[in-house]
Amino acid sequence: MIMETIGEWIAPYVQLTKEETARRLETPPDPALGDAALPCFELARALRESPQSIAAKLAEAILHPMLECRAVGAYLNVALRRERIAMQWLEAVEAPAFRAPSSPRGQRVVIDMSSPNIAKPFGIGHLRSTVIGNALRHILTADGYDVVRVNHLGDWGTQFGKMIAAYRAWGDTEALRRRPLEASLELYVRFHEEAERDPRLEDEARAWFAKLERGDEEAAALWRFFVEASRKEFRRIYDRLGVAFEYELGESFYNDKMEAVVERLQAANILEESDGARVVRLDDASLPPCLIVKSDGSSIYATRDLATAFYRRETLGGDRLLYVVGAEQAVHFRQVFEVLKRLGCEWADACEHVPFGLMRVEGKKMSTRRGRVVKLEDVLGEAVERANAVIAEKNPNLPDRERTAEAVGVGAVVFGDLKHDREGAVDFRLEEAVRFDGETGPYVQYTHARIRTLLAKSEAVSAGSAAAKPSALATDEAWALLKLLTGYPAAVREAAARLAPSVVARYALDVAKAFNRFYHAERVLADDPAEAAAKLRLARAAADTLRDALALLGVQAPERM
Template structure:
């Protein structure tokens, strides 16, 4: 809001539209230099004058009553007249409409997210797709999009042949009923260990999957058991994370939709035979051939993803299709989108892979085949217990302590992921994530709770007792907090444009830091009604903004901690 406002006010002096004026402005590295800076290097080329001379002329010429301008070298440093501007801005940032969603754009975004494999544990490696996708849903909704979340469950493929073969060789029905995913993981790991010694097991697995595809009764019964029990386990975890889906459609849902895609490719003359397989050549895209039908006649991921994209466009009516999937699948999605374009689907340009980096735990890479899986539920449980211990120590009389510990523990894990750049690798360390100090979710949550507690100590009429004192909002720390709050819409807009939840997470931390600096520097509950009203209303706006920002990330903001 600040840069846009200054841009609007100086635009007539630059003789450019207000949007262009705002684009030219920079934020000074030191707040003491002002609230914005206008570099004059580009103007020097246009006006054929030294930039220092242009800066001096503009500083003299800009005479807006809300601004103070000063030339410093090739820059015009611009400061807002705090006591004149602050009351207006306070009124703006405390209004619920300031944090409300934008007007609907009339554009639907379908997000492919989470997508765990059936009969495998929900490990911490699944966390990233789940929470990044969920945060993007909230952020894009706030930016005016109609968002649909799809859980593309891995419920088909040779892995089920492996599970069936392993169960028939070593399975224990009682164990599988009692601890389905743990027992399934043990079978899956044992299969790969045994297959290294006896490669014939891989042939047996392929044979069982072929039977499953053909409708074999025993194979279908085991497959259905794995799907149903896995979904029950997954939904418990989604409930704790506060994640919902508009659709849960497994890969098997698209079984009858793949042949029409193969037929379209054939009719379009795009299929070629290569080593017995049917492929689409993508040499013109600098990509390896996209395999559509394997040499044994079976389908492959690309075939299913082509059918999936067409379904999401034609049936779910997605204007944009986003795939929140690990970076290692980048080539695969480039191939799929390129094949869609070759089929004549212009909307392929509205398909985007939203990649994210690998997550390691305490420096170790996870592997389902080797049994190196850290169960997400175990991590959530430990995070909640650690949060509960801190709360019991700091505030033993807190009502609903267990519910607050759940919100803080889960929030610590979610925020601990989302604060990082999406495409970077993460080394997840629980001890750091659950700290109440530093750049963590609990720190932001605790700041929000601190403000709500402060507000509860004020007399109800104190916030409305008088017109807020402009001087109380003009001090350095109050002004810095007010400026930070004014940046909420811009943070949401940038996060939506870049598909980057970390922007909102960093913004929440910046608001928390700005409030805590203000709180430590200023006494809020003062006797003067006008001063108290200004400070309390500023604090309330900070709490509302923190709550909104955390909500976009899928993190709760407890009222007390």
């Protein structure tokens, strides 16, 4: 908004379009230099004149009531006349439409996210897909998309053959009834331990999965038990995270849709026999072959992902299909999308893997097989407990402490994940996840709550009703905050374009920092009613922005804390 405005005003002098001018403008390294800077090197080349003298001439030539220009070396620095424009911007930022979703695009996005495995605890590893997917749903909605979240539950596959085989060998019915997921995990871990000594167990597991796929009643009954127990536990966690899904369609849902996939591949004549299995060769795309049917005739995840893609495209009507899945599956998705392309699906290009870095715990890759998992619920519990302790210490009279502690604890964990670029690998450290100061979710929440109490107080002393005084917004701190607030729509657009929730998280941190600086430098509830009015309106706009940005990330913004 700022660069666009300044670009438009100075474009006539630099003889470029206003878009081109705005594009070349940059933010000066030191705010004291101004609000925008135009490097004159490129102009110098075109005009065959030194950049310094061009900058100097422009500074001389530009006469605009809102601008003050100065040449510094090869740069033309432009400062806005703060008092003259502040009210206009404040009003812009206050308008409800400013932070409202942009107009509908008439495009539907289907997001594949979360996708925990049945019969295993919801580990910290699934946090990323869940919160990134959820944030993307809010951000893309704000960017005008119609978004559908699908929880692609891992409720099918050879792993269930393993569970069934393990249950039949060592299952303790009573333990399973009491603590289904812990007991399941123990069975799963034991299976892999025993299978190292006795490889025949693997064959047995595959046989059980084949039976399950063919509808064997004993296998199906066990499968239903595991699915029900898991869903119940998952729901509890999703409630805490504030995550919901438009669809919960696990892999099993596609069980009866696999044959159709194989038929399509056959019809396209791209299925080949290889070592008893059936594959699609992708050599000319420099990809390994995509395995479609295993040598025992059962399906594999690529087959399921193809069926899933068809369903999301043809039945759910997705214009874009997003897969928020770990980066380690990059090759798999490239294979699947390439196969779609070879089937003549022109929409294959609208499929996109949104990878995120692997989460390790204390430097080690998590492994369900070895029982090396950190349960998300334990982490949330620890975070909430600490939040509770902090509130007890800092604000003992806070009503509704439990609910606030929940919002802060969970907010710390969620925000802590989202503020990082999603592609980087994460080494999970509890101490990091439950931190409350510095660049954290609670810092943003705290800033928001602080403003809300300030606003409440202003009503009590009936401040802020006077006409606002523009000069109150012209101080360095107020001005920096106001400028930042104008950047909200741009931040959301960038986050949507890059599918990067971290952009919103960083933006929220910047706003919080700018507000706190402002708050410390100046008294908001000033004696002069006109000054107080302007500052209060700025503060309210900041709080609203923080609340909305946090909402995009799926983090709550308590009124008090």
